[in-house]
Amino acid sequence: MRRSGTRREAILAAIAAGEADVDGLAARFGVSPSTIRRDLQRLSAERAIARTYGGAMLAPMAEEQSLGAREGMNRGAKAAIAAAALDLVPEGETLILDGGSTIAAFGRLLRGRRHRIITNNLPLIALLADQPGIELVVLGGAVRPISMSTSGPLAEAALRCLTADRLLTSADGLMPGLGLCEATLEQVSLKSLMMQRAAAVTVLADASKLGRAGQPCWAPLPARWTLVTDAPERASEAFGAEGAEVVRAPGAG
Amino acid sequence: MRRSGTRREAILAAIAAGEADVDGLAARFGVSPSTIRRDLQRLSAERAIARTYGGAMLAPMAEEQSLGAREGMNRGAKAAIAAAALDLVPEGETLILDGGSTIAAFGRLLRGRRHRIITNNLPLIALLADQPGIELVVLGGAVRPISMSTSGPLAEAALRCLTADRLLTSADGLMPGLGLCEATLEQVSLKSLMMQRAAAVTVLADASKLGRAGQPCWAPLPARWTLVTDAPERASEAFGAEGAEVVRAPGAG
DNA sequence: CGCGTTTTGCGCATTTCGCGCAGGTTCCTG
DNA sequence: CAGGAACCTGCGCGAAATGCGCAAAACGCG
Numbered sequence A, B: 001m002r003r004s005g006t007r008r009e010a011i012l013a014a015i016a017a018g019e020a021d022v023d024g025l026a027a028r029f030g031v032s033p034s035t036i037r038r039d040l041q042r043l044s045a046e047r048a049i050a051r052t053y054g055g056a057m058l059a060p061m062a063e064e065q066s067l068g069a070r071e072g073m074n075r076g077a078k079a080a081i082a083a084a085a086l087d088l089v090p091e092g093e094t095l096i097l098d099g100g101s102t103i104a105a106f107g108r109l110l111r112g113r114r115h116r117i118i119t120n121n122l123p124l125i126a127l128l129a130d131q132p133g134i135e136l137v138v139l140g141g142a143v144r145p146i147s148m149s150t151s152g153p154l155a156e157a158a159l160r161c162l163t164a165d166r167l168l169t170s171a172d173g174l175m176p177g178l179g180l181c182e183a184t185l186e187q188v189s190l191k192s193l194m195m196q197r198a199a200a201v202t203v204l205a206d207a208s209k210l211g212r213a214g215q216p217c218w219a220p221l222p223a224r225w226t227l228v229t230d231a232p233e234r235a236s237e238a239f240g241a242e243g244a245e246v247v248r249a250p251g252a253g
Numbered sequence C: 001c002g003c004g005t006t007t008t009g010c011g012c013a014t015t016t017c018g019c020g021c022a023g024g025t026t027c028c029t030g
Numbered sequence D: 001c002a003g004g005a006a007c008c009t010g011c012g013c014g015a016a017a018t019g020c021g022c023a024a025a026a027c028g029c030g
Helices: A003-016 A022-029 A033-045 A066-072 A075-086 A101-108 A122-128 A153-159 A185-197 A233-240 B003-016 B022-029 B033-045 B066-071 B075-086 B101-108 B122-128 B153-159 B185-197 B233-240
Strands: A049-052 A055-058 A094-097 A115-119 A134-138 A141-144 A149-151 A164-169 A173-175 A179-182 A198-204 A217-219 A225-229 A244-248 B049-052 B055-058 B094-097 B115-119 B134-138 B141-144 B149-151 B164-169 B173-175 B179-182 B198-204 B217-219 B225-229 B244-248
Touching: A003 A022, A003 A033, A003 A055, A022 A033, A022 A055, A033 A049, A033 A055, A049 B049, A075 A101, A075 A198, A075 A225, A075 A244, A075 B003, A094 A101, A101 A122, A101 A164, A101 A198, A115 A122, A122 A134, A122 B122, A141 A153, A149 A153, A149 A185, A153 A185, A153 B153, A164 A185, A179 A185, A185 A198, A185 A217, A225 A233, A233 A244, B003 B022, B003 B033, B003 B055, B022 B033, B022 B055, B033 B049, B033 B055, B075 B101, B075 B198, B075 B225, B075 B244, B094 B101, B101 B122, B101 B164, B101 B198, B115 B122, B122 B134, B141 B153, B149 B153, B149 B185, B153 B185, B164 B185, B179 B185, B185 B198, B185 B217, B225 B233, B233 B244
Parallel strands: A094 A115, A094 A164, A115 A134, A164 A198, A198 A225, A225 A244, B094 B115, B094 B164, B115 B134, B164 B198, B198 B225, B225 B244
Antiparallel strands: A049 A055, A134 B141, A141 A149, A141 B134, A173 A179, A179 A217, B049 B055, B141 B149, B173 B179, B179 B217
């Protein structure tokens, strides 16, 4: 029977459309849950989907574009850093969330919480827009495809109309005494303005960023700020010596 | 004990490292499977992981398709209207693309072309950001989850810094003499400003929108504008009589 | 029409999950 | 310093989901 292949494609489409539980799919296609289970098992073996308890979800794509590849890098570390940063942020605060995959990982954890979010992090919008407890404001401006974020004069103009309790940001590199570095002046200009507009500054950076000066454009850090990192203490103590509160997230493994 | 937060981060790291089953995690951390289960439940609620049968996996970065469901409605008609509208737009123009699924369908057709795009249509960003021939500017502002678009004072302020060759917009309803209607004043205020800022106005509306006054807030249309619709001529001739150029798209089929 | 292959549905044992309950620890407060 | 609130933890129980084996049905092919 060639039809089963057709049904598996339809199941794939149904899962992509949100129909995710075994019983629902069984009713939808008029077959028994056992059959759906077998189909899901096969699709799972083909790496097309991933099984969940009582259902299935689209498989996490192995690799994709430039952004997806970088998101995969240090993913565990970023998730751990994001979770550690979450404990520092009281519910109800107004947050500025900067661009970058580390901040996106943090933003995902805000689902279910109550916050006002100001962000130029475009992938984050889809993750938070449906949350009833979250009021989302997007900073406009020109889109940087590499980082999927906005920047430029329009973003800065919008930011000048807003203030926040806390900024969460990351960087291409951090150096004691210099601050954080990025590839373009446009980026550091926006980051500096974000720091001015937030009462507290929290920087999320994995171990590979500390002590790295790989970019030419620098933004100084405020007198008091918080660093959340998975790096060992010897790599971060220099920041602590110059006014940063250092929070360690457990390293992967 | 506040340490549980620390353990949850460690669990996150362990899952990223491949340790994925409940019993293994319980043994790894020296706690009962019940506790691990609770931790996984909590991480799952935070969307940091996804539960599987007997374990967990890192949450996929991409999700969200509540909009996708509505996008399916009148999909054929919208695609036909979008294709017809594409013929009206010369390559190289600077376009304002309003929110809504009809405009999103149009924007998808711009892939591979050369344009400057100004938009508050959030789903469109992911579709066009990777296109080398397209320069993308996002209007910031508050996010309306229902339509996945931005609006409000910030969007209008940004728009006041920009002009465009053409506006492509849609509406909840169109009436001869009245213009187009939307659910909120905020929406029509932004649409009116978009019309002022664009040298030409093109409205995409399927047959169900014509002659419908289902919303209380109205924006008048300019003296000359273009209507692209799949409705039969008798439904659109009233608009032609008051200055609109009417372009018919072949009905869905 | 007969046969082999594939698919499907069902029952059963096993595993996992969710929830309530009791005990213990931490922290805050009067 | 004592009391209490909040939290975490472990355990047991009922419910749900899973995997497996087996028999019946559907399909393709000679």
